[in-house]
Amino acid sequence: DAGVIQSPRHEVTEMGQEVTLRCKPISGHDYLFWYRQTMMRGLELLIYFNNNVPIDDSGMPEDRFSAKMPNASFSTLKIQPSEPRDSAVYFCASRRGLLASYEQYFGPGTRLTVT
Amino acid sequence: TQLLEQSPQFLSIQEGENLTVYCNSSSVFSSLQWYRQEPGEGPVLLVTVVTGGEVKKLKRLTFQFGDARKDSSLHITAAQPGDTGLYLCAGAVAAGNKLTFGGGTRVLVKP
Numbered sequence: 692d693a694g695v696i697q698s699p700r701h702e703v704t705e706m707g708q709e710v711t712l713r714c715k716p717i718s719g720h721d722y723l724f725w726y727r728q729t730m731m732r733g734l735e736l737l738i739y740f741n742n743n744v745p746i747d748d749s750g751m752p753e754d755r756f757s758a759k760m761p762n763a764s765f766s767t768l769k770i771q772p773s774e775p776r777d778s779a780v781y782f783c784a785s786r787r788g789l790l791a792s793y794e795q796y797f798g799p800g801t802r803l804t805v806t
Numbered sequence: 807t808q809l810l811e812q813s814p815q816f817l818s819i820q821e822g823e824n825l826t827v828y829c830n831s832s833s834v835f836s837s838l839q840w841y842r843q844e845p846g847e848g849p850v851l852l853v854t855v856v857t858g859g860e861v862k863k864l865k866r867l868t869f870q871f872g873d874a875r876k877d878s879s880l881h882i883t884a885a886q887p888g889d890t891g892l893y894l895c896a897g898a899v900a901a902g903n904k905l906t907f908g909g910g911t912r913v914l915v916k917p
Contacts, residue, residue, distance in 0.1 A: 695848070722903070734849070734894065734907040747904065782848050791898030791905050792837035792856055797848025 695798035703804045709771040712801045714783030722786040729779045773805045810908035818914040827880045827911045829895035836900040838878045843892040885915045
């Protein structure tokens with residue numbers, strides 16, 4: 692299995708531009724998570740989906756952030772407009788099964804820099 | 807909000823030394839996981855503990871879940887440079903689908 696795939700691996704953009712991050716979860720996994728990691732705040736859960744349906748988006752910082760999962764094999768996280776404080780590493784993770792104690796598999800992350 | 811606090815935040819030791827990382831909370835967790843993250847990669851699961859007082863061993867790593875299921879520790883015996891990384895604990899509350907991550911402990915093992 693290829694694992695969780697994220698693209699791009701690195702993104703540099705200017706303030707005000709739209710940014711779209713992409714994720715392909717592991718086939719057969721029914722949960723998908725988006726996280727953001729910074730030195731100051733650590734690893735934060737932004738939103739998660741179950742069977743392509745958003746379940747909890749309480750971690751999404753502002754209306755500038757939106758996430759979609761049009762099918763079981765693809766999800767996007769969009770920031771519009773981007774701001775310098777959005778600079779972080781964004782991770783996608785997937786899991787098979789209901790319990791949080793089951794293993795989450797993380798992708799390699801997208802390092803976003805907003806100038 | 808369930809908060810997980812890890813200590814220390816940073817640990818630098820020589821190869822062959824032992825180290826312990828702590829993960830504490832005022833909340834009770836139904837399960838707790840430890841992950842290791844290397845630079846440029848996502849976290850990778852090391853272990854899951856679910857029973858209060860549980861001890862699990864993974865080669866030179868020993869994980870313990872507190873009796874009250876509010877804290878956990880990770881002990882590495884005879885650390886090696888390959889143990890270098892960011893160690894993260896993550897807890898799940900009963901009937902919850904998501905994890906809350908601690909702030910992480912950055913471990914550097916010098917040869």
